[in-house]
Amino acid sequence: MSVDTTAPVLSIATLAGDDTLNVQEQQQPLTIHGATSAEAGQTVTVSLGGKSYTAIVAADGLHPL
Numbered sequence: 001m002s003v004d005t006t007a008p009v010l011s012i013a014t015l016a017g018d019d020t021l022n023v024q025e026q027q028q029p030l031t032i033h034g035a036t037s038a039e040a041g042q043t044v045t046v047s048l049g050g051k052s053y054t055a056i057v058a059a060d061g062l063h064p065l
Helices: none
Strands: 010-012 032-037 045-048 053-057
Touching: 010 045, 032 045
Parallel strands: none
Antiparallel strands: 010 032, 045 053
């Protein structure tokens, strides 16, 4: 038996093309995309502005929030 002790790597894609939300973009729904080395089916939690968002890792390693 082996135990995986390495934490997965998580990356967040650029937001709004320039990583800065303008007033118009702030008033629209926003989907955050990223990738991870976590196994498919695992839960990813990201905290932004004091609020937590969760997603399930897809088979391709992507996780839209």
